[in-house]
Amino acid sequence: MNDYTHILVSSVLFVVTLFAITKIGGKKQLAELSFFEYVSGITIGSIAGEVIMGLDGNLFHGVLAIAIFGTFTYLHDVIGIKSKKVRDIMEGKATVIIKDGKVLEENLKKEKYTIDDLNSLLRQKNVFRTADVEFAVLEPKGDLSVLLKKELQPLTAKDLNLAVSPEKESYTVVMDGNVLNDQLTAAGKNRGWLDVELANLGVTLDNVFIAEVDSYGKLTIDVYDDQLQVPSPQPRKLLLAMLNKCQADLELFSLETESPDAKKMYNKNATKLQSAIQKIKPFLSE
Incomplete structure (x- = not known):
């Protein structure tokens, strides 16, 4: 087998092998990989590159090495899903860095983080003062989860007791x-x-x-x-405007009529329509 044929055959073989391993490994993004998975992936790629370009290399040995590393990575994921203890050992635990607005210096040192590292992570969350943080947790993959103090959190519809329409798939x-x-x-x-x-x-x-x-x-x-x-x-806003006009017309009719029965009927229906508008307004005003 000449050099070009060797490179062609080995490249195709390892592309298929690597593709199979990545499909078995699931859909984790790079930022979601544990340190073990990250290092294992680099090692697998290095083995493939070395065997492909190492013209005297043994293809079978390269495939075997990749299969071994891929198997360990797969078993790591499978066992980790079933056992929290294994997850804690292999991936580590989340560490509380800020609690009740106070930085826990011992936990910060334990994770080999400096106050500059902490401030950098906070700024990535648009937080520029540690005093604004009620609770912060350093996740096993290095992300910082931040809970602001209650008075600094943005208002939600629930805080204002507003009924909002559910949002579904587009x-x-x-x-x-x-x-x-x-x-x-x-x-x-x-x-x-x-x-x-x-x-x-x-x-x-x-x-x-x-x-x-x-x-x-x-x-x-x-x-x-x-x-x-x-x-x-904007069909919803047009519908809301039409309903408001109808309600206003009913009130106007009640003022213009001389008949007590008609006045009572117009007022009654204007009130019912106004109540209905208030209930559906959150769904039509967006």
Whole structure:
């Protein structure tokens, strides 16, 4: 076997081997790998490169070495899933760095971190004072989880006792000018609805790069021509405005009529409609 043939055969063989190992290893991102997994991955790549370019190397030995390292990495993941003790030994435990607003210096030294390292991690979380932190934990993979003091946390709808509509999955119904019928059906829409919406926006299907339907049935699009300004349809706000107008009309009718029975009817229905508007307003005002 000449040099070029050796490189070609070994490259194909190791590409297949490495691909198989990465598929078995799962979908962990680089930042989610433990130190053992990271070092094991580097070693596997080094073995593959050495055997491919080492023309006198034995292909079988290289594949065997990669298989051994891959097996240990796989067993590490499998056993770690089943045993917390193994996870704690192999990946380490989370360490509390700040508690009740106070930096725990002993835990910081234990993890070989300086106050500069801590401040750097805090700044990555948009926190610039340790005094603002109620609780901070250094995760096994080196990330810092931060809980701000209650008065510094952003307000949520729950804090204000506001009812908000649930947010669900959006569906991409057009991609590269082609309608994705399965996604359109999953969104509860059909081709006729899509054609009407595109017509209302004044664009043709061929000019649509991507179109999405959100959980409220609202269509948003991005066109190929970036200079083209596409108006955004707001059917929910229009519906809310129409309901408010109807409620105002009922109150106006009650003021204009001379009949006590009609006045009572208009006021009663205006009150009912106002109550209904208050309940659905969070869903229509976004």
